[in-house]
Amino acid sequence: MSLPVAFLDAVARLIPKDRRFDDPLSTLAFGTDASFYRLIPQLVIRVESEDEVVELLQFAQSDRVSVTFRAAGTSLSGQALSDSVLIVLGDNWNGREIRGQGTQIRLQPGVIGAQANAWLAPFGRKIGPDPASINACKIGGIVANNASGMCCGTAQNTYHTLAGIRLVLADGSRLDTEDPASVSAFRQQHRALLERLATLGHETRANAELAAKIRHKYRLKNTTGLSLNALVDFDEPLDILSHLLVGSEGTLGFISAVTYDTVIDHPNKASALIVFPDVETCCNAVTVLKTQPVSAVELLDRRSMRSVQDKPGMPAFVQQLSENACALLIESRAASSSLLHEQLALIMAALAHFPVEQQVDFTEDPVENARLWAIRKDTFPAVGAVRKTGTTVIIEDVTFPVEQLAVGVNRLIELFDKHHYDEAILFGHALEGNLHFVFTQGFNSAEEVARYQAFMDDVAQLVAVEFGGSLKAEHGTGRNMAPFVELEWGSDAYQLMWQLKRLLDPNGILNPDVVLSEDPHIHLKHLKPLPAADDIVDKCIECGFCEPVCPSKGLTLSPRQRIVIWRDIQARKRADLDTTELEAAYHYQGIETCAATGLCAQRCPVGINTGDLVKKLRGRDADRTKTAEWLATHFATALQGARFTLHVANGARMLLGAPRLAKLSTTLSKLSKGQIPQWSNAMPQPEKAIRFSPAVSDERPRVVYLAACVSRIMGPAAADKEQMSLYEKTRGLLEKAGYQVVIPDNQDSLCCGQPFASKGYAEQAEHKRQELLGALLHASRGGLDPIYCDTSPCTLRLMQDLGQTRLDLYDPVRFIRTHLMDRLDFTPQQAPIAVHVTCSTQHLGESQALIDLARRCSHNVVIPEGIHCCGFAGDKGFTTPELNAHALRSLKDAVQYCSEGISTSRTCEIGLSQHGGIDYHGLVYLVDRVTQARAR
Numbered sequence: 001m002s003l004p005v006a007f008l009d010a011v012a013r014l015i016p017k018d019r020r021f022d023d024p025l026s027t028l029a030f031g032t033d034a035s036f037y038r039l040i041p042q043l044v045i046r047v048e049s050e051d052e053v054v055e056l057l058q059f060a061q062s063d064r065v066s067v068t069f070r071a072a073g074t075s076l077s078g079q080a081l082s083d084s085v086l087i088v089l090g091d092n093w094n095g096r097e098i099r100g101q102g103t104q105i106r107l108q109p110g111v112i113g114a115q116a117n118a119w120l121a122p123f124g125r126k127i128g129p130d131p132a133s134i135n136a137c138k139i140g141g142i143v144a145n146n147a148s149g150m151c152c153g154t155a156q157n158t159y160h161t162l163a164g165i166r167l168v169l170a171d172g173s174r175l176d177t178e179d180p181a182s183v184s185a186f187r188q189q190h191r192a193l194l195e196r197l198a199t200l201g202h203e204t205r206a207n208a209e210l211a212a213k214i215r216h217k218y219r220l221k222n223t224t225g226l227s228l229n230a231l232v233d234f235d236e237p238l239d240i241l242s243h244l245l246v247g248s249e250g251t252l253g254f255i256s257a258v259t260y261d262t263v264i265d266h267p268n269k270a271s272a273l274i275v276f277p278d279v280e281t282c283c284n285a286v287t288v289l290k291t292q293p294v295s296a297v298e299l300l301d302r303r304s305m306r307s308v309q310d311k312p313g314m315p316a317f318v319q320q321l322s323e324n325a326c327a328l329l330i331e332s333r334a335a336s337s338s339l340l341h342e343q344l345a346l347i348m349a350a351l352a353h354f355p356v357e358q359q360v361d362f363t364e365d366p367v368e369n370a371r372l373w374a375i376r377k378d379t380f381p382a383v384g385a386v387r388k389t390g391t392t393v394i395i396e397d398v399t400f401p402v403e404q405l406a407v408g409v410n411r412l413i414e415l416f417d418k419h420h421y422d423e424a425i426l427f428g429h430a431l432e433g434n435l436h437f438v439f440t441q442g443f444n445s446a447e448e449v450a451r452y453q454a455f456m457d458d459v460a461q462l463v464a465v466e467f468g469g470s471l472k473a474e475h476g477t478g479r480n481m482a483p484f485v486e487l488e489w490g491s492d493a494y495q496l497m498w499q500l501k502r503l504l505d506p507n508g509i510l511n512p513d514v515v516l517s518e519d520p521h522i523h524l525k526h527l528k529p530l531p532a533a534d535d536i537v538d539k540c541i542e543c544g545f546c547e548p549v550c551p552s553k554g555l556t557l558s559p560r561q562r563i564v565i566w567r568d569i570q571a572r573k574r575a576d577l578d579t580t581e582l583e584a585a586y587h588y589q590g591i592e593t594c595a596a597t598g599l600c601a602q603r604c605p606v607g608i609n610t611g612d613l614v615k616k617l618r619g620r621d622a623d624r625t626k627t628a629e630w631l632a633t634h635f636a637t638a639l640q641g642a643r644f645t646l647h648v649a650n651g652a653r654m655l656l657g658a659p660r661l662a663k664l665s666t667t668l669s670k671l672s673k674g675q676i677p678q679w680s681n682a683m684p685q686p687e688k689a690i691r692f693s694p695a696v697s698d699e700r701p702r703v704v705y706l707a708a709c710v711s712r713i714m715g716p717a718a719a720d721k722e723q724m725s726l727y728e729k730t731r732g733l734l735e736k737a738g739y740q741v742v743i744p745d746n747q748d749s750l751c752c753g754q755p756f757a758s759k760g761y762a763e764q765a766e767h768k769r770q771e772l773l774g775a776l777l778h779a780s781r782g783g784l785d786p787i788y789c790d791t792s793p794c795t796l797r798l799m800q801d802l803g804q805t806r807l808d809l810y811d812p813v814r815f816i817r818t819h820l821m822d823r824l825d826f827t828p829q830q831a832p833i834a835v836h837v838t839c840s841t842q843h844l845g846e847s848q849a850l851i852d853l854a855r856r857c858s859h860n861v862v863i864p865e866g867i868h869c870c871g872f873a874g875d876k877g878f879t880t881p882e883l884n885a886h887a888l889r890s891l892k893d894a895v896q897y898c899s900e901g902i903s904t905s906r907t908c909e910i911g912l913s914q915h916g917g918i919d920y921h922g923l924v925y926l927v928d929r930v931t932q933a934r935a936r
Contacts, residue, residue, distance in 0.1 A: 029561035037078035038528035071140035077478025109140025128156030145476035146247030164259035194237035221473035266333035282326035283406035304425035307382035381605035399470035402433035464488035546600035551871035551887035556589035559610035595873035597839035618760030646686035677878030682914035684714035708791035832860035834901035864894035888915035
């Protein structure tokens with residue numbers, strides 16, 4: 001059913017066109033979340049204020065239009081989808097207020113969970129919930145799902161650490177429980193609602209059987225249904241209301257802010273992996289550990305360990321474990337090292353009488369700790385990586401009473417065998433009896449759907465009825481478990497939930513069919529297709545973990561959405577449907593505006609680099625092969641041409657003036673569809689060709705200096721206070737440190753191939769790369785001398801797939817920290833410095849080293865939040881400037897008190913200077929300024 005015209009007209013008057021999406025590409029892109037469902041919204045609205053939410057809800061009430069709220073879309077049970085109106089959070093929901101030395105924090109719903117913890121880290125605190133998706137999920141979703149995690153348990157989830165909430169109900173009314181004026185007004189305007197909540201609370205507490213059931217259910221981890229514990233834990237109606245919103249999955253209202261009582265984040269921790277001979281022994285050990293000073297106990301069955309046993313870094317014994325082995329990954333944390341050691345002794349003493357098949361003793365080494373936890377964290381993606389194309393990965397989430405955990409584990413394994421889920425694995429938060437099981441499922445035939453239905457019916461009967469457990473421990477009910485809520489809770493509790501729903505959302509406009517549904521088969525409808533699209537991305541499970549680091553998210557598409565659309569295009573082609581319109585839209589939104597930096601691969605559980613797909617598609621469309629070959633063959637001439645172009649631009653600036661040239665170039669760039677670069681004040685002046693020959697008889701240690709092609713042609717901008725070229729500054733620093741600087745022969749003809757690769761000319765790119773590697777091999781005397789590359793993207797490209805080529809390659813960060821630190825004396829400056837960690841620096845593993853170096857050079861280092869990639873992407877900053885502008889839209893405010901910014905990529909620095917309002921330079925400028933040669 002289409003949306004009412006009156007509603008659409010009202011929305012159009014309220015929300016600007018660039019924040020309303022109803023075209024086929026956008027609605028399809030937003031029609032997916034991390035679950036195995038798909039609903040295509042008719043309208044997507046990006047909201048930027050609470051006032052907008054209030055008015056939208058009032059419009060929706062008037063015209064009976066259902067709406068769904070979405071934060072990050074990482075939820076697993078289908079709760080962030082809509083076939084009506086999807087309301088997504090924009091940029092302006094990232095507010096925070098830290099109180100009482102970090103003992104409380106007030107957050108808006110758009111804050112990513114990990115960011116909240118980063119703000120709290122200096123105080124030794126964190127928020128209680130610690131979901132596995134914390135690097136991607138947002139506070140709105142964490143609260144709405146009452147998410148927990150590995151260390152959170154039940155005591156530290158949102159429900160139990162809630163100090164205050166600001167919400168908007170379905171009728172558009174607001175309540176801020178921390179604002180006395182808001183509370184007073186709400187009491188007056190909603191007296192009947194509050195009285196009804198008070199009555200329901202009183203009746204529930206008076207019903208001894210129901211109250212006992214509720215308390216039992218929430219002794220366990222439980223997110224099935226609405227939070228009925230609010231009715232037995234509180235008698236004040238406002239407390240009941242605020243806690244009902246926790247875990248309500250957007251079905252009772254919109255959460256516009258939440259205040260947490262934070263928890264201590266102990267700095268000292270140790271982990272151990274202990275493998276027991278069978279499930280029973282393992283689960284009996286869990287019962288003992290419940291009384292021990294442990295912060296996390298993760299159970300892994302033999303199947304889950306088998307799924308990761310061949311991965312690098314896994315203990316060798318994992319491959320030889322017995323068939324029935326079951327392991328516990330145990331972590332303990334403490335405020336001091338001595339207290340930690342006391343705790344470890346207590347834990348090991350408690351486990352001493354249990355037979356053990358293998359074990360990795362407690363270690364405090366961060367590297368070893370990370371390796372152990374990788375066993376646990378890699379299990380889910382391991383299943384995703386081996387699934388058949390066209391199937392999806394389902395991760396279910398149940399709780400058994402911990403005293404019955406062993407029986408529950410074995411019964412679940414029996415169900416895997418009964419329904420032929422041979423690849424299924426089982427792991428979980430053992431202290432809470434919370435088990436996750438992961439399996440692959442196809443939905444391409446009625447038989448496959450029927451198998452899934454039969455399996456879920458059996459799981460529901462086993463967990464909810466036989467064991468009195470929870471069908472959803474922490475992933476939220478969604479539409480996945482909505483048909484089973486009554487089975488788990490019984491009729492009285494189920495009808496009570498419906499009373500609450502109808503009290504707070506009488507017209508049923510908020511997220512229908514989520515948590516509560518009158519459709520017993522809703523969990524079998526709107527199942528998401530995952531058709532084959534390309535080997536590069538076919539393993540994508542659409543979890544959304546990649547999205548926070550993508551510079552184009554919010555401008556066009558995120559990596560997840562690029563894959564969703566490309567999958568749909570390929571499926572339509574196989575069905576002989578016309579894809580012309582969709583592909584035309586995808587060319588800009590999917591291909592042209594992708595920075596192709598590969599940061600998405602670092603966050604992806606199965607390591608997918610969506611940029612590789614985009615480069616492949618660019619290669620498919622790359623029809624200027626002869627031009628690319630000519631440029632590769634005549635590269636020195638091409639560089640001369642680039643310098644000439646910069647000369648012309650600089651002359652135009654002097655002739656027309658900067659403001660007029662900027663306006664003219666913007667017009668010309670649009671008319672040429674990006675073929676003519678857009679000029680800005682940060683545009684570099686032309687650099688002179690390098691002319692330098694070192695002394696042949698020099699006895700100083702040698703370093704081969706590879707100046708990237710951008711460094712060779714792009715000098716400082718005319719407005720830059722620093723007018724020395726990167727080449728001169730780098731050479732001066734290296735010589736100050738006592739090095740003899742060697743330049744490769746015919747340097748102007750050399751290139752790493754990145755400009756060709758980014759445009760889809762892979763063959764020409766590799767030719768230039770191999771040519772450069774050969775020149776560097778010669779210049780470094782067969783790899784004897786270190787090679788310093790002044791731009792991190794070029795370093796990264798050269799270091800990939802080196803094979804047997806023995807070259808000692810360094811980017812600026814690694815060379816300075818490994819070769820110059822003991823040759824220079826640092827005197828840090830007082831002036832604040834902004835640091836931009838480029839994508840390539842992150843890929844090279846030098847992010848923290850760059851930050852540490854900056855802190856060695858300045859007492860005040862600023863690292864802007866939320867900027868993972870500048871979006872300049874080689875030359876995209878010139879040809880698609882809106883990508884660069886979008887990626888850096890928050891930069892200026894973040895660096896306003898800085899005198900200078902540093903980075904390790906000349907092109908990135910152009911965009912950073914333009915949008916940051918300060919000059920950005922290479923790291924060497926800062927290091928040179930604050931150092932002197934150390935006396936030898």
